[in-house]
Amino acid sequence: MPDASPDRAAGARPVPFRGGGFKPRPTGYAGPLAFVLLLALLELGARAGVISPLTMPAPSAVLQTLAELWTSGRLLDHLVPSLARLAVGATLGALAGIAVGLAIGLFSLARAGLVPLVAALFPIPKIALLPLFVIWFGIGEGSKYALIAFGTFTPMVVATYGGVDAVDRALIRMGQSFDLAWWSIVTKIILPGALPAILSGLRVASAIAIILLVAAEMLAAEHGVGAYVLEAGSLYDLERLFAGVTLLSLMGVVVNALIGRAERVLLRWRG
Amino acid sequence: MDLRLERVSHAYGSVRVLDDVSLAVPNGRIVCVVGPSGCGKSTLLRLMGGLERPLGGRVLQVGEPPAESLNPLTFIFQDFALLPWRTVAGNVALVLEDHRLGAGERERIIADVLARTRLTDFADAFPRQLSGGMKQRVGIARALSVRPAVMLMDEPLSALDSQTRELLLDDLVSLWLRTPFTAVYVTHNLEEAVRLGHQVVVLSGRPGRVRALVDIAVPLAERQPGDAVLEAHRRQLWQLLRDEASAVDRELLDA
Numbered sequence: 001m002p003d004a005s006p007d008r009a010a011g012a013r014p015v016p017f018r019g020g021g022f023k024p025r026p027t028g029y030a031g032p033l034a035f036v037l038l039l040a041l042l043e044l045g046a047r048a049g050v051i052s053p054l055t056m057p058a059p060s061a062v063l064q065t066l067a068e069l070w071t072s073g074r075l076l077d078h079l080v081p082s083l084a085r086l087a088v089g090a091t092l093g094a095l096a097g098i099a100v101g102l103a104i105g106l107f108s109l110a111r112a113g114l115v116p117l118v119a120a121l122f123p124i125p126k127i128a129l130l131p132l133f134v135i136w137f138g139i140g141e142g143s144k145y146a147l148i149a150f151g152t153f154t155p156m157v158v159a160t161y162g163g164v165d166a167v168d169r170a171l172i173r174m175g176q177s178f179d180l181a182w183w184s185i186v187t188k189i190i191l192p193g194a195l196p197a198i199l200s201g202l203r204v205a206s207a208i209a210i211i212l213l214v215a216a217e218m219l220a221a222e223h224g225v226g227a228y229v230l231e232a233g234s235l236y237d238l239e240r241l242f243a244g245v246t247l248l249s250l251m252g253v254v255v256n257a258l259i260g261r262a263e264r265v266l267l268r269w270r271g
Numbered sequence: 272m273d274l275r276l277e278r279v280s281h282a283y284g285s286v287r288v289l290d291d292v293s294l295a296v297p298n299g300r301i302v303c304v305v306g307p308s309g310c311g312k313s314t315l316l317r318l319m320g321g322l323e324r325p326l327g328g329r330v331l332q333v334g335e336p337p338a339e340s341l342n343p344l345t346f347i348f349q350d351f352a353l354l355p356w357r358t359v360a361g362n363v364a365l366v367l368e369d370h371r372l373g374a375g376e377r378e379r380i381i382a383d384v385l386a387r388t389r390l391t392d393f394a395d396a397f398p399r400q401l402s403g404g405m406k407q408r409v410g411i412a413r414a415l416s417v418r419p420a421v422m423l424m425d426e427p428l429s430a431l432d433s434q435t436r437e438l439l440l441d442d443l444v445s446l447w448l449r450t451p452f453t454a455v456y457v458t459h460n461l462e463e464a465v466r467l468g469h470q471v472v473v474l475s476g477r478p479g480r481v482r483a484l485v486d487i488a489v490p491l492a493e494r495q496p497g498d499a500v501l502e503a504h505r506r507q508l509w510q511l512l513r514d515e516a517s518a519v520d521r522e523l524l525d526a
């Protein structure tokens with residue numbers, strides 16, 4: 001019998017909600033807010049004299065250093081070579097990594113031969129090999145490209161063949177059942193299917209590339225953000241050190257945003 | 272073009288899946304295959320479509336496929352097998368792109384098959400935006416676009432709810448009435464088998480053997496749900512299958 005006021009019936013209460021969560025929602029304000037909060041705290045500390053400029057420069061001082069760098073034109077002197085090294089090295093490494101990863105994913109022989117090799121290369125701290133690259137490719141740009149390329153190569157290999165392995169076999173059978181050419185199956189079924197994994201591999205690889213960029217520039221470079229940071233560090237000029245670090249982290253943020261945009265465009269079908 | 276199986280056997284490792292299966296799929300007719308779970312129906316279809324090679328016996332195509340056929344043996348899959356990154360039209364285009372067709376001709380074929388499956392308005396939708404029934408209509412459109420000589424359908428409707436299934440079944444019947452196609456139709460659903468099949472092949476439990484061949488003489492156009500003759504056939508099939516299914520159960524108990 002339906003009760004006129006079911007809520008008041010003995011013991012009736014809403015079923016407790018247990019769903020939700022596990023699904024990142026875009027919360028546009030939280031990221032910037034955390035940054036601003038931290039910077040404000042540091043600035044206040046510096047102004048109040050709690051934080052000595054010898055241990056931590058005030059954010060405003062760092063900003064001023066950056067502004068000077070820009071007006072003197074030296075910002076571009078450092079930024080342009082760094083970005084060029086990053087672009088060349090990471091592109092070479094990523095392309096080679098995708099190609100090798102694809103080969104491993106497609107051919108049993110390549111898998112048997114290359115997977116142990118990649119597993120052996122992956123954990124090597126690539127920075128340790130910089131002297132070797134200097135011997136092989138010279139002290140100039142070549143060794144820097146090589147270091148960055150090598151660093152991006154291994155994670156891209158692993159991400160790509162993982163992505164290829166995860167492609168739904170039923171879709172490949174479908175392609176075969178319609179007599180698609182081998183190359184069509186690779187480019188129209190396997191590569192798009194592996195693309196999500198490749199793009200998330202690219203996120204990891206780009207972070208590694210920035211780390212290696214700095215390492216390479218610290219060892220042997222006149223210009224570049226890494227050289228700038230090294231010089232500032234050896235003089236214990238914290239304001240310039242932090243200005244350089246800010247540039248590096250901005251580079252990371254921008255690269256990440258670019259990859260995010262690529263994901264939104266290329267993976268639109270995921271909705 | 273007809274399809275003929277001569278004493279086909281198949282096994283995976285030590286598991287014998289099909290044993291001495293001989294069948295004929297005559298041109299323009301629909302042959303339904305029913306049998307207990309795991310008896311090798313999907314395997315049989317893959318053998319017919321050339322996706323696997325039989326260990327024994329032969330799968331033969333008799334006569335030449337029509338010249339305009341782009342892919343004589345064409346599958347329709349239970350799980351649709353649509354590329355999620357392609358639109359409806361793109362999924363159909365996929366199977367045409369490797370053929371030498373002018374862009375105009377390709378567009379014409381795509382428009383035609385989408386119209387025949389009532390998908391014209393959804394040409395630019397992605398699979399995730401479609402209901403299950405619509406996804407399978409895309410699968411059917413894709414199959415029609417290559418003008419198959421024989422369609423190989425593996426439980427094409429079993430992922431759908433029963434209303435959608437009924438509607439798509441009507442769609443298949445009317446497609447056939449307009450242009451009779453040749454098909455092998457694997458199903459668990461005996462209603463579907465008696466609605467669509469000119470002949471129903473009953474397979475035994477694993478290893479699958481031909482247990483019975485049931486011919487249904489009622490013309491497809493006259494088959495109505497609840498028809499007495501069809502109902503009698505359905506009962507007959509159920510009787511055959513029940514024996515097989517319970518035999519499979521006993522076997523599992525013994526093992």
Ligand SMILES: Nc1ncnc2c1ncn2[C@@H]1O[C@H](COP(=O)(O)OP(=O)(O)OP(=O)(O)O)[C@@H](O)[C@H]1O
Nearest residue numbers: 283286288306307308309310311312313314315477
């Ligand atoms: N690629 C494979 N490798 C090994 N065993 C397989 C393979 N494919 C199928 N089998 C086995 O062969 C048997 C028959 O499989 P098949 O899928 O043909 O049965 P089915 O009649 O289609 O079953 P269902 O009614 O569940 O669809 C099953 O026992 C299955 O486990």
Ligand SMILES: [Mg+2]
Nearest residue numbers: 312313314425
């Ligand atoms: Mg099956």
